[in-house]
Every structure is written in structure tokens, then in C-alpha cells.
Amino acid sequence: MSDKKLIPISLATLEPSDALAWDLYLLPRDSNQYILYRASNYPITSSDLEKLVASGITRLYISREQRASYQQYLRDNADAWLNNSAVPLPERMETLNQVVTGSLSESFRKKEAVERVVGQSSTFGRQTAAFFAAEPILFEDLVRVLQHDYTTFAHSANVCFYSVLLAKHLGFSGDDLAQIATGALLHDLGKLEIDPRLLVKDNRLTEAETREMQKHPTLGFRRLCRQDDLTAAQLLMVYQHHERLDGGGYPVGLTNDEIHPWAKLCSVVDVFDALTSDRPYRTAIADDIALGIMHRDANTAFDSEMLTCWTRLISTSDAN
Amino acid sequence: MLDTIDLDQRRQLIERIPCRVRVPDDWQRSLEAEGCAASQANEFRAGMRYRVVRRAVVQLYGSLPAFPRPEGYTGAIVQDFSRHGMGVLYHEQLFPEERLRVLLPSISVEATVIRCRRVAQSCYQLGLVLDRDYRLRELLA
């Protein structure tokens, strides 16, 4: 099998099973020749998995065409591999990120029905929150596994992970973490209704284009506001994440306490991710420079307590 | 039923229901100018907005699941209107997609919020889209 047609999967994500849907390949140590390890629909037992682990194998390979089926498998078994403490934390984090971005990109691209997007986001929100609540996740571990491109789904996944990390350190409860994670995954949903050419434009937006782009919180809110499985706070994350404390934000121009705390939290990590990710019109800015820029706007754009907490989280990681 | 409220009852409601909008001074002046700069037309042209200040009463209905609203009437100020839109000053923020009825002395219209902008504390400018097209004289009567 040519290596171009194969993609790696984490051994840690596999559960003993009567049959998996894909042929599994192995890359033996000191070899660049992939060999068929287990044909599809052939049982894989826990002792098979243990033997692989004992021999130092952490990855198997599947055919690229079977990526979608593997993604579905990961979604169906997320609770099992996320809670498997035998698997190193960064590996579980990386897999979680792949699952969330993979699924979001699929449903955003297909413009799936809003009920399905909300349902899927709620499931990921709950799983992410439980995972973050149970594990000592550090910013430096997290940031290493995130994808920093400008696509709406990669950004939404990052904002979700960052929001939960910040909310956890601000002392929010487990239920709140799950709701915040879901709200964060949906916060930019309105961008799906914006002309895609604006989202990837590689120079400054004109005034008219900026006005168009600034419609996305309202568009997202309008799309989601009749969903009775979303709370007011989650909807306000979507609607208010571009408001500023000094009233200079959009769409309403609210000030201070008129902005929901979850929207303030979303705003901090949203801007941080935007600054530290590659954009069509500029390359990513280093974390400390991004924080410097944001601190100039403490109390005018951002809630200073939240910004300080976020800075501390990042600085602690840097010190490590 | 509200649909059966007649002209006298509407006028009484508008007089009786307090308006909690606090219009800032610099807005007060702009509210004084009435009419349409483009012409003295007595009918709407495409895209034309007619500036007018009218005390009105708003009744919210069909609120969003996550944002329930109390029943009842609240005072508001109509600022301008077009064939199918209306600008209204209201004392609190309303959300896009919220449904409301605006009672003017002349007529009662049903509308949906499409945008809301904060002007000042207790003063929000609502952009409404009306359920059907209106003629200028229906709204001004």
C-alpha cells in the first residue's frame, strides 16, 4: 500500500471490537514499508491492542478514503477514548481537536440543518467540558494541538477549547462549562451566511465589506434564536461576542454590565485566537505580543479580570 | 382582542401608558425635524424614509423561547417609517426576530425586529420590518 493513500490514527482511539470497518496497517520500526495488520471485519481484541502498546506502537494507519468512517467511529466512541487515562493527555487532546474540527468542517460545508449543528455542538460541548474538568489541561499542551488557520470551523473549535479552559480557571461550574463550550462552537455560525470571498480576502476590507462582515453575530443569532435547546446565555455569546465594554462594539453597542459575562469571556479568547492564527491578510502574532495588544484594550474592550486570568494561564504555561 | 381596539381606545392607551425612553439631548433636536428631505410627496417612493415623531404604544408578543417577555403595553417613540419599515425608540434592548405590535393613533401595525442599536441608557433604536406594505397616509392619518 502506498503511504500517500494512508493516514495515521491513534491506537488509543480503538476499542476492542468484533469488527472495525477499515483495514488496519502497521509501520514496523526501522521500516518504511506498511504492512496489513488486520483486515476489516476481523475482530480486534484487548490483548491484540495490549500487545501493540507493549511493542511501542502508538499509531496504526487506514486508507485515506476511510477517513469519514473513522471520524464517525471517533464521534460514537468519544466518551471511551477521552476518559482512557492510559493514553497520554496531549494525544487525547489532539484527537478531540481532530474530531471537533473534522465534524464542524463537514457540517459547516454541507450547510446542515441548524438542529443538527446545534445537536452535534451540544455533544462536543458536553464531552469537551467533562474532559477539561477532569484533566489538568495546560494552555501550552492545548495550543500545540490546535490548528491555527482562518477557517471558521478551526477557529470555532479553538474558541471552544480556550473558552472552557478560561471558564474553568474563572471557577465556572461543570454544567456551565458544557454550555459555554457549545455556545463557543456556535459563536461564529453567522459567518456561514457571509460571502465566502470576504472571509478569505487577503487585504483590508472596504467599509461596505466591513459592514457586511459585522452582520455575522446578528445572522447567527437569527438562525439559532428559536432553538429551545439553547439558553439565553449561549445565544448571547453568539450575539454579543463583538461588543466592547466602552460601547464601541457591534451589533448593539452595549456597555459594561449590559454585556453577558459569557459573551465577554468569548470575546477575550476569540480575539486571542484571531491574533495568534494565520489570517489571509497577515501571519500569526506571537502569544505575548497578542496579549500586549489586548491589554491596551483592558477595560475598554475586554473585561480586565478575565483578560488577567487568561494572561496568567498563558504565562504559567510559558514559564513551564 | 387588540385588532378590535378602535381609534379612541388607541389614543387613550397612548396617553395613559408611560414612555420610559430617555432621549439624549443631542438626539432631541434631530427628532424635531419632520418630513422627508427628498420631496413633499404624499406617498412613499421606493426606499424613501419619512421622518416623523409620534408617541406610540408597543405590545410584545411571540417572544423567543430564551427571552420571555411580560405581557402588557409599553410606551415608545416612532422616529421614522418607510413603506415596509419603521424606526422606533424603545427603553430597552429587543432582539432580532422578536415580534411586536405598534399602536399609533392612526393605526396598529405588526412588525418584527431586525436590528437594535443602543443610543444611550434607556434609549435603543429598533429597526422594524412591517408585516405588510403601508401607504404613507395610513400611517400619518
Ligand SMILES: [Fe+2]
Ligand atoms: Fe465573530
